[in-house]
Amino acid sequence: MIADLFAANVIIGILTSGIRLATPYLYASIGETFGQLSGVLNLGVDGMMLMGAYAGFYVTFHTGNPWLGLLVAILVGALMGLAMAFISVTLKAEQGISGIGVYLFGLGMSDLLFQKTLGTVETVSGFAPLNIPLLSDIPVLGTVFFSHNILVYGAFLLVPVAWFILNKTTLGLKIKAVGQNPAAADALGVSVARVRYATVTLGGALAGLAGASLSIALLNVFQQNLTSGMGFIAVALVYFGGWTPTGVLLGSLLFSSVNALQLWVQILGIPIPSDFAVMMPYVLTILALIFAVRKVNQPASLSKVFERGEG
Amino acid sequence: MEPKKRIRPINWLGPSIPFLAALAAFVLGAFMLLLLGANPIEAYAALIDGAFGSMNSIADTVVKATPLLFVGAGICVAFRGGVINIGGEGQLVVGALAATLAALTFTTWPAWALIPVCLLLGFLAGAVWGAIAGFLKAYYNVNEILTTIMMNQIAVQLMNYLLSGPIMDPVQIENGSFIPQTARFPAAADLPRLVPTRLHLGVLLAVVVAILVWVLLWRTTLGYRIRAVGLSPAAARRAGIRVEQYAMLALLISGALAGLGGAVQVLGVNHRMFTDGSATGFTSSAGFNGIVAALFGQLHPLGAIPASGLFGAMLVGANKMQRVVQVPSALITALNGLVVIFVVSSEIWRRQLARRQEMGAMREAALATAPAGEMT
Amino acid sequence: MSLPVTHKIDSVALRNIVKRFPGVIASDHVNFDVKAGEIHALLGENGAGKTTLMRILYGLYQPDEGEILINGKPVAIRSPADSIQLGLGMIHQHFMLVPTLSVAANVALGLKSSRGLLLDLEVVSQRLRALSETYGLRVDPDAMVWQLAVGEQQRVEILKALYRGAALLILDEPTAVLTPQEVDELFVTLRRMAAEGHSLIFISHKLHEVLAISHRVTVLRNGRVVQTLNTAETSRKELARLMVGREVMLRVERPEVQFGAPRLVIKDLWVTGDKGLPAVRGTSLQIRSGEILGIAGVSGNGQRELAEAIAGLRKPTQGQILIDGMDVTGWRPEKLILNGLAYISEERFRDGVVKDLTVEENLMLEQHGHAPFARGIFLDFGRIASHTQEMIRDFEIKTPSRQTPLRNLSGGNIQKLILARELTRKPRVLIASQPTRGVDIGSTEYIHSRLVAQRAEQTATLLISEDLDEIRNLSDRIAVMYEGRIMGVLEREDASIEKLGLMMAGVSVESQESG
């Protein structure tokens, strides 16, 4: 039975599922990485994902155009991010708690809108899998890597893009400086507030995109609490990734692949109670961090309000 | 010349700011209610009635506040110790499970023995759940936010496992209905009721625990060390305090109190354990709301007492409102979020006010001494 | 290459500046000005309001009253962005660097890139190299800031300002963490800048530095200007009196004491530093009871690691530490503290005190678990009150009350608090690292007298300092550390500046004698 796990179709299945499931986590976690690197802890990701998922779904449902849905999802997410930035930067509110508030608001609001505008679970034709010509014909690799919908490719493309922004642009430098030592950045005339507004809004936009990747690409439905806590896992994955896009990529893939693996464990009848199988991704993510040897550069000002000392 | 009368700073304004903020959120909520075709005045009257309208509703409010206070008191310890515990949900669940196991095992024990054992086991289970995160942080540098989020899910699956077999109500299996719940606990495991409402002894226990946490943090050497570690690990280490141990201890205590809260909840309210597959079904998000209550209470366990009460009132009242004006419950969740956002955002005005008052007092003092100063 | 003075500043003037903080008036109608080509020193005790005034000039604080004039015209400086625009630069008392970034990145931060949105660190590095050559400010642009020693970090701060073409440079206690050699190098740079037409504001607690470098001196006390003088027309004594408001004894009385048996013995100690390399390499030392052994030397030569190893904060990889003959190698700090070890660490704010606890709570940081502070597991507030009150009185700590948050105390008073806490325990062994760094002369005088008084209490004191005067005034014997090794130990009388200087450059006593 355990040997069955190493059958080709199982491994291909696990990898393909892992890549697909990683998509929403990647968007949301990389967005959160930007925010945290600049010093803002946003625990409201899940609420932003839900609002994005709803908005994207609603627009796609009514226009039939997933691109438009995607755009609106990103805008709605960005708006939520902007609100979070206003709360945590301008109003200097405690970040953890305001994030929980944003989460609750998004959870309730997306559901309320869903009930009032859709009323019942509907389906849409969102982004369909896009077989990349030639590449998708490669045996095994083709299925695993090149037969997904466009938002999956987008998520993986986001990793090098985020890496580039963080390491090769002036914006990236400002983000890291503001997160590590906001007073130093401020003393050089860098606007701490502006940088944090930018990252948190970007984080919101990516959370909205993450939600849309569920509602109009992977699942093509919307339902109350569609994300079911994925946003919190996304926050956890930022810590897993040690605030680097590549780390987040590793974490997302690990978590998702183990989730895919546990589904196979059940199907192959490996005698583990299903509840323990479901636990596997959570346990393994923790174990992976225990055994990983790594240097962690937590943004020193994470979740701390910046004030010039004048109050 | 007649001395000008100076207006004294109004010192009730500060404490009233969070209430004004909550009010603003409710005003926004009123517009949402209007859009949904409900009468906001009727709705809010129902909310207040639901939270405070009768003995029963007051009891419901207090009962609702109880787990918030257990979690909140624990959060005070964790955050003061510089560690973040987002694992209240899981800790409530394992605490309840441990109490459940005891209640189902020692069915013949009298109440005076059974209840303390159940509570103790709940406390210990929560402690273990918190300590795992603490241990991994202290000795493997694994971030506790990640661990506690993951441990929540692990607790849920553990609960699902236990309730779908090992401790499922035998009657359920016999009937073939397989509802994921345990048998009702023996009556000896019921927490005594205080008055003929749902108010149970756990409420008092929560208040006592909050006071004990205050004693712990500000009156004992242990609490002093936890606070020192939270404020400056480097200074604490130099002063001979074992930073890792105390960070772990803070998470352990925090988890233990949440676990105790879970045990109280199951013995005082549910009298049996059941699952709807999620933690929320049992905790009603007390693991998160407790964090909010603690922070509203300025991370002070005594401040957490009224904060939990008000939060409980809002949750209970909102349900009544949903029943009376028949708006979707989703509105309540959204409104809850708005209140949290508005209240936490209003802190800035409270701080500014406090500062302005301090400066005002200073200027007054300066003016009083100015003539003498200028003559020299 | 000459300096790119992009801004022309003839004069900067602060007029009637008032700044209030809750509980204090940090600037009380201050008037202050500096001209092109001038080095204007600002003197004052801890908490006199020097930093506050400079932060107002640099746009970090907004004044409650008063105005700032540049070249005679009032200007509005709302943020550092404005002041940088106007040609102001500031070296902050506590460095404003991002430790996780490279030197070049720290310099490039906030500047327009020549490549638009993309970083141009190579270009910055190149220009930085040229600039550091011009001013003799040696630093590797590609090094990570966390790897730099304090002196190098200081140079990065100056380069940051120069790179931005600052015409006026504010230096807030730039020498507090520098070695005498580094101070000399800095002064060369500063003089050169002044000669090129820069304006400089220089803050220091060290009167000889002020006398050596400045053209004019302004003395602040309690937020007010006491007097502005021409440096050439004043003296150390006068400045000290203006600052403190009384005569200051600039030398400590050292009564003779009888040394006892060796209390602290270190044998062939090896300690690894933060970079993973051995920082202490086979150090051996002995300190007798009643004796002060001074360790001189350029920072970064293993002094900190040595102190931390003795205090139990670092595990030695090899060797032995003995206190009164008992092997305490590898003991945890709590056990060492119980056995009579006291440690005044050089990083006062990082590990000396907890800023958000009260004065009282800081005074019991090590002892809180024992009598008289605790009874069982409970803190004994009655006795805590009387004991801390006593400590505050005995050590002349200026604080509104025992319950005041420590963050509200001035630097000198914080250091006195640490001293009170460590000395009240009647330590057998005391390690004092940079005990008066950044502390004003009044408090320095007091701290010195208390350290010397410990000799009569039979304490063995290890004094680590970069201030050679301090070392020579207080120590009974003087050792010099270089690259993790002791270059030799001199009796107080033999320790001439020349000998010490050679040793600090890595020439051992033996080779000096043989040579």
Place this chain on the structure above:
Amino acid sequence: QPAAAPEATPEPVKQFRVAVVMPSQINDLAFSQSMYDALNVIKSEMGAENFDFVYSENMFVVDEAAAAIRDYASQGYNLVIAHGSQYGSSLVEIAPDFPNTSFAWGTTVDTFTDKGITNVFAYEARSEQGGYVNGVIAAMMTQSNVIGVVGPIETGDAKLYVDGFKAGVAATKPEVVVNVNWIGSFSDVALASEAAQTHINAGADMLTGTAQMVVGAVGVAKEKGVLWFGTQSNQTSLAPEIVVASQVYKWDVVLRQIIDLVKAGTLGGTAFQIDLANKGEVIEYNPAFTLPAEVGQAAGAAIEGISNGSIKALP
């Protein structure tokens, strides 16, 4: 003349008022919606002037539900329905305080008569029966002989349905493999979808599943053109192309009996169930899907057999 009025207008028929407390949302396409729909059926049958109901949805937290139940009872509703087995312990405490109010709860068989309580009805659904029928159809239609099942946690209604489904398959075509994935959640749509995907990768050409998160699985089935069997509500609207049949709960069958009893003065003591025999459970076929005739016949035979007791839906 004011005295004339009472004689002239007939006494208005007292409106029958029902309050229901439900664990999830009224539009969950599953457990709560089935009750909500049934109440609406009754309402349209009896007319709004004779029947009205209010609801509290999303009452997954028991103490909140208890407060709602108590509140409704004190407001004088004729019947208070606690639509969730987890509400039982609360009901034991509340019901005796309101002896003139009738309560109903499900799914269960326990009316608490052993505790001396007389005003509680119980109801349950024999979901394994519809599961069995779905299993029969799926077994006859599968070509790959692999069928996938996506469930929440292995308990209650979901377990019964899946057990019935497996029994139906086994009785029809023993060589068919039924793979079951319990995803540990009633809400994780993404994982449900991935589970369906995994079943398909494992060779399944028929899928079924239960609880509200299966919409994710239906989506995958639709995308891959794999046939789907629903339960609890009619799921045809989600994917008209691939839904074959749904077991649908008709609680109105039970509600009608309870209302009649309450009107007649009996406030509790009876346990009801919905099943294929009493038409409380109905297999609704997708009209857009043409079922092979012999399959339809076999399904009909299964319904018949279960109804008359000749077939046991559970092994």
